[in-house]
Amino acid sequence: MKNNLKVERAIHNLTQADLADKIGVSRQSINAMEKNKYVPSTVLALKIAKLFNKPVEAIFFLEETD
C-alpha cells in the first residue's frame, strides 16, 4: 500500500509532528507510514482522511502486492 501523506501534509502545511498530534499517534508512526514501513490501522486512515477532508481512497492506495 502506498499513500499521499507527504503531499497532504504539504497542502495543509503540517509537520509530521503536527499531524501526529492531531490524530493522536507518535511522530515516528507518521514518519514510518510515509516511508511505507508499515500499514496503519483503519482507525488511523479514517482519522487522517477526515482531517484532510478526503476519502480514504484518495490518500491510501492498494498495490498489486497487497
Next chain:
Amino acid sequence: MKNNLKVERAIHNLTQADLADKIGVSRQSINAMEKNKYVPSTVLALKIAKLFNKPVEAIFFLEETD
C-alpha cells in the same frame, strides 16, 4: 470503530467464509471484525471497500472513543 460488514455481506450474499476467501484472511478474522473485536488494517479496509464498490467511509465508521 464500527462497521457494516454484516449488511454488505447480506447485500452481496456472501458468507463470512466467502468474504474471508475473497480478501485473503481467515474466517475468524472476518467474524472478529464483525463483532468489533479488533480494528482491521487499512489494506483490509481498502480491499473490502473495493469488493463492495463503496468508499471505506461507507463501511467503517469512527466513534467518539476512537
Next chain:
DNA sequence: TCTATATGTAAAGTTTGTTTTACTTTTGAT
C-alpha cells in the same frame, strides 16, 4: 428430527503496528 451449512467463540502462537528514547541528517532562514 436429522443433517449440512453458517456463525460464534476461545486459546496459543506469530507477525506487525505503535511507542519511547535517543541520536543523526537534512533543510531553510538569518
Next chain:
DNA sequence: ATCAAAAGTAAAACAAACTTTACATATAGA
C-alpha cells in the same frame, strides 16, 4: 556559515492484528 526546526532512523518493548485448530451453537431445509 550557523542555528533551529524538521525529517530520518534504529532498537527495545509492548499492544494489537491475524492465523490455526478446534469445538459449540444456531439455522434452515429434507
